[in-house]
Amino acid sequence: MPTMLTDVFRGHPIHLPHSHQPDFTSLRELPDSYTWTPKDDLLFAAAPSPPATGENIPLIDLNHPDAANQIGGACRTWGAFQIANHGVPLELLQGIEFLTGSLFRLPVQRKLKAARSETGFSGYGVARISSFFNKQMWSEGFTITGSPLNDFRKLWPQHHQNFCDLVEEYEEQMQKLASKLMWLALNSLGVSEEDIEWASVNSDLNWAQSAFQLNHYPVCPEPDRAMGLAAHTDSTLLTILYQNNTAGLQVFRDDLGWVTVPPVPGSLVVNVGDLFQILSNGLFKSVLHRARVNQTRSRLSVAFLWGPQSDTKISPVPKLVSPVGSPLYRSVTWTEYLQTKATHFNKALSMIKNHREE
Numbered sequence: 001m002p003t004m005l006t007d008v009f010r011g012h013p014i015h016l017p018h019s020h021q022p023d024f025t026s027l028r029e030l031p032d033s034y035t036w037t038p039k040d041d042l043l044f045a046a047a048p049s050p051p052a053t054g055e056n057i058p059l060i061d062l063n064h065p066d067a068a069n070q071i072g073g074a075c076r077t078w079g080a081f082q083i084a085n086h087g088v089p090l091e092l093l094q095g096i097e098f099l100t101g102s103l104f105r106l107p108v109q110r111k112l113k114a115a116r117s118e119t120g121f122s123g124y125g126v127a128r129i130s131s132f133f134n135k136q137m138w139s140e141g142f143t144i145t146g147s148p149l150n151d152f153r154k155l156w157p158q159h160h161q162n163f164c165d166l167v168e169e170y171e172e173q174m175q176k177l178a179s180k181l182m183w184l185a186l187n188s189l190g191v192s193e194e195d196i197e198w199a200s201v202n203s204d205l206n207w208a209q210s211a212f213q214l215n216h217y218p219v220c221p222e223p224d225r226a227m228g229l230a231a232h233t234d235s236t237l238l239t240i241l242y243q244n245n246t247a248g249l250q251v252f253r254d255d256l257g258w259v260t261v262p263p264v265p266g267s268l269v270v271n272v273g274d275l276f277q278i279l280s281n282g283l284f285k286s287v288l289h290r291a292r293v294n295q296t297r298s299r300l301s302v303a304f305l306w307g308p309q310s311d312t313k314i315s316p317v318p319k320l321v322s323p324v325g326s327p328l329y330r331s332v333t334w335t336e337y338l339q340t341k342a343t344h345f346n347k348a349l350s351m352i353k354n355h356r357e358e
């Protein structure tokens with residue numbers, strides 16, 4: 001039986017302080033446990049050097065005839081881009097934002113009824129990566145994979161069906177979009193369907209699977225000293241992120257430092273994940289990103305985390321490996337990778353690296 005995402009952490013319990021989730025609205029000062037310094041995260045204050053250039057991830061019109069090359073370029077230089085004209089109806093995005101807001105507005109005690117367990121995948125709680133940091137993040141999250149019915153019933157005993165339907169519809173749209181984006185990016189490298197037998201374009205996408213991470217970053221009394229979601233790369237092929245109209249997402253580039261991604265109404269942010277870096281033999285870069293918080297406006301985001309079926313081995317596309325070289329990475333399934341990440345966090349990708357003979 002192939003492992004499902006739901007089973008990934010069964011043998012990898014993560015001890016997280018869900019039950020200590022504060023009532024963010026009642027805090028007038030930042031508690032010490034939420035106050036970050038460069039000691040808590042080496043890149044916390046990484047300033048651009050030379051100073052900010054105004055450069056940012058590109059906004060790509062998916063209807064543009066050159067979209068594939070633009071996407072390929074963004075995946076190589078930034079590991080991220082925004083897309084307009086993506087075909088996902090605005091009402092659906094608004095519906096998902098409404099659902100997310102409604103969920104996080106529920107009283108803490110109600111949200112905790114659907115708390116994620118230590119070995120579980122879905123439910124309410126702090127970000128998984130919290131266990132790797134000494135300080136707490138100024139955010140709360142809710143992870144969904146498959147049908148959210150069981151969890152949503154606990155949150156909204158009476159009126160959950162419309163929200164379940166909305167998640168199902170959004171997932172369908174996101175699956176199609178993610179596959180389209182992956183093929184546009186790969187085509188730009190000269191890779192086509194015949195080169196990757198497990199990822200057929202014409203299939204009904206049952207070679208892929210996904211999860212949603214809903215994030216809420218409440219208004220924060222001292223945003224400069226707090227962290228919404230600490231720097232990380234996603235363990236996905238691609239992540240498609242919807243953000244509400246409050247800035248907070250930042251991407252890191254060695255030469256530019258942290259760059260804030262401005263919300264563009266109706267557009268979506270796309271991140272290259274670690275598995276896409278592996279598949280592209282390191283040509284595409286998984287983007288280091290984080291979320292900062294705001295003193296006057298709360299922020300919501302919805303990440304669609306997309307990858308292959310759990311038992312599919314992902315390895316560099318042979319066409320992208322030099323005939324005289326060896327693949328940069330060894331093969332790994334999504335399950336194995338998530339488990340490695342759960343134990344080794346930001347060292348996971350380098351642990352999959354092949355060591356070259358000099």
Ligand SMILES: C=C1C[C@]23C[C@@]1(O)CC[C@H]2[C@@]12CCC[C@@](C)(C(=O)O1)[C@H]2[C@@H]3C(=O)O
Binds near residue numbers: 232
């Ligand atoms: C499929 C997954 C990727 C993720 C871990 C998860 O099991 C579900 C949540 C995802 C998320 C979202 C917030 C940031 C992140 C690093 C985390 O702690 O949980 C990612 C994980 C990831 O991409 O590694």
Ligand SMILES: O=C(O)CCC(=O)C(=O)O
Binds near residue numbers: 248289
């Ligand atoms: O809230 C954001 O902008 C980032 C969220 C994110 O990185 C994630 O859920 O993986």
Ligand SMILES: [Fe+2]
Binds near residue numbers: 232233234239289
């Ligand atoms: Fe992320």
